[in-house]
Amino acid sequence: MRINDLMAKSGVKFGTSGARGLATEMTDQVCYAYTKGFLQYLEESGELKKSGEPVAIAGDLRPSTGRIMGAVAKAASDMGYVPVNCGRIPSPAVALYGLENVCPAIMVTGSHIPADRNGIKFNKCTGEILKFDEEQIREQVVETDDSIFTGAGFELPEEHIDARIEYVRRYLRAFPKDCLQGKKVGIYQHSAVGRDVLIEIFSGLGADVTPLGFSDTFVPVDTEAIRDEDYKLAAEWSEQNGFDTILSTDGDSDRPLISDENGVWLRGDVAGILAAKYLGADSVSTPVSCNTALEKCGWFEDIRRTKIGSPFVVASMIEASFSGKKGVVGYEANGGFLTNSEFSVFGNELRALPTRDAVLPVLSIILLSIQERKPISQLLADLPQRFTASDRIQNFPTEESAKILERFEEVSAIETVFSDLFGPVESVDRTDGLRVTFQSSEILHMRPSGNAPEFRCYNEADSEERVLEMQKQSMEILLRLKG
Template sequence: MESSTSLQFRGQTPECLKFGTSGLRGKVDAMTDLEVYINTTGFLEYLLGMHAIQPGDPVCLGGDLRPSTDGDKRSILRAVAKAVEDLGLVIRFLGRLPTPALMFDALQANCASIMVTGSHIPFDRNGIKFNKPNGEVLKADESPILSSVHATRRLQYAMPAERSLFDDHGWFKDSSSKTWPASAHLEATERYLDRYRGFFPAGSLEGMECLVYQHSAVGRDLLAKLLESLGAKVWKVGKSERFVPIDTEDISAEQLNELQRMLEEVIAQGGKPTALVSTDGDSDRPLVCGVDSWGRLQFIPGDLLGCLSADFLKAETVVVPISANDAVDQHLARKGIHPYKTKIGSPHVIATMQALKESKQDAIVGWEANGGFLLSSRVEGEHGALQPLETRDAFLPILCVLRACQVSSKQVVDLMGELPARFGKAGLIDAFPQAASRSLIQRWTPPLDQLVDWRWHKRTITLHFAHGDHREADHDEALLIAHLCEEAARFFTPEAGYGTITRINYMDGVRFYFDSGDIAHIRPSGNAPQLRFYAVANSQQRAEQMVRDALAEPSGLLRSMELES
């Protein structure tokens, strides 16, 4: 099959956005009506072909608050809607709502769903997230969907101009193609809120004060409404009519300073807030900060917020990506729980959770480093049952930590202080060639089939393989790993604060463990020329220093490795 990037549309080669498990993401200028129509049609044709949907079935649509999602000048939603209609499917527009709210409604109705959102990425970009009637698109779906998208692309590119919906630049040429349903089925948001109201008792947050940082999050008013309905006093701050990209996994010092300023304004008005809460743009990733006794904000990283949420839900089966802070492992180990580890990304977490449902009867939960929380099973609570939702959710972890404070008569910062003192930081290098990334990873990977991890303990190296097999390394394998460690020590030097390598994990990239407690994780981006670096250490300052040293240009740790790979 020829590459999509080699196909021409009327003598031009348009930019083809890559379809992945996260859907589409790209610059708004590249998300033409043609490109959106092709990918939406390809996805829906895949579902029709596997009989997951039938002509006449509804497809739930929603969007975030970005101007390009559904604005006067640009509407990605219109192109999505046109593709839905042209396949004989019925549009069920749910309005501007959180991604998990769209997903919850669609799952209840067994409908496919499509969310137009760029999540936390910059203002000049946007994206589309596609979901099957039974849940998120998983890795196993990716290849057949790509084939379907490619077939649709060939058909649209080859269509004579006079029969095509699109002009030479890929925009709709007929104004009738731009019609769009004005009314929305707003009851979907109430059903989403009822998921929490049915689990948390009325008045369960009585006496608590919270700041809700609204910015341009699509769920900003819903979050405030939900907290108020449970008894909390809510201070709404920072509402913006311009889109503000908030990455809950990478909150900058400048952003924290601005949040601190908002907190101080509320305190000056007599407020006594326990926490500041918010979400990213499509409200599937939470942002939670506790307030200490001096009135200072303390940011809670998403992977640690997940720990507090799992504690509250009394979960005994936990799934997290390999990049999660190892405070998760240490905290859960105290309870005799050993979390299942996956590659990075919600599709991997979901696939593992689904596999575990066959053998586990207790609550199965998962979360990502960004704090997005997933629930695979029904949970019975003090007031009622919490329905499962196998997609990233921001509201549940926010409510869990606030309710845990009420039940224990503790502050958010107190709960955070009970977790192991481990600190994380992440960063990336842009314009890092994918071939160089692959070569770098290969350099630190021993040529042992199916190896996912090795560990050095008491002069013995234990090799761990896929499917759970493990054994002691033989003499030659031990020498190979020892040589690899000697080479790596040329980059992870004592002068840079690193100790001796005691373990390397290969589940998703290369994750180095040191006897000093440091963890350094190198991982190429799945579909972009980027190389990511994750650090975990015994202090926040050390984790931040590790990331600075790794990303430094032109001769930091990663660039130095690139030169020799």
């Protein structure tokens, strides 16, 4: 069966973020087929041979993850490869293992989406799959033997801890063991797969670390749509403990959360600016939806705006490197931070990791606050004051999202609905969805999610109060349009 046809039949979508769907629809046979299609493509493109090469496999802490990891491992084994069970570790950790060992790396994760869903993220030997790869994988024709899918599942090989160890060492080797001495850091653990890794890294660098909010059940933390309870928890923990910062991540620990000393969570796109400043980046690639303080701060020589999604950011970073840029980074609104260059930190080499990472940006921000002798809240105050907010409508089919965007093909249609609230339209950008800049410099950006049945709304304004008002008004309008 062709992967494109399997998508339609199974209900499990496939894109640059990999396969995503309801856990009940991600049957062993579907996951086996997607994995086989991915590996077949790598064979056709010359990246892999059937000679016992390793395929790294890891997963998050969702209830369905272990079963899916077993199906992925079975597909790799049946094709003549050696599945390496890297255990439950962060997405960037298994991606790093793949890059260091020149082998494919497969992460079973649904990232931030609810526990009843899951996904499989595929990394080539050279890094994330890009748009071209996705198109080629969709055309793969795969065969599966129905008789092996009995419902009993498949055994995973013995767990190897090398990937986890190397990810921790990446930071403990590059940064001095006392560089965070005197800093009080809370680690909001919830059900993030990297919760123990965060504690190991930050305590290993000298911070006084306090674990917080451990959960045995899966919590779908979305770093772009932070839950009200997480705002309240961070403020309470900060007041009770006097933290310099609180850190956390989403489910697969490739998107960070970092708070200031008051327990106020930073927006991911603002965190990206501060991290890039600390590293001394020359070139910054980021999606069109991210905060325009990036341009207004004047710190960066080369800024590249992309469509939303890490594959587009990766492609832009590759172009920047080819054009001769040396300090090349990228980040997303969710806070995930990518590097396509080696950086020197404390005289040590930090190798490129061109996939979303949660550790480097939060570590960089803490070190920037130490370097500039300012609390994190002051680092934020020093930025050009542009504020962003985002929210989403869940259970919103992609077809319905498309209808809303079609409604606003003409500027006059946009002004009919929004001008009473936001004023006349200055410009329209359709790089990804619909991004409207009004003459007031306020921004409204609407787009369907690329990996979940959600419609996302982003706003930007000159004050936090105003952007929250815009967000509320925008969401009310979109909910009315949905009907």
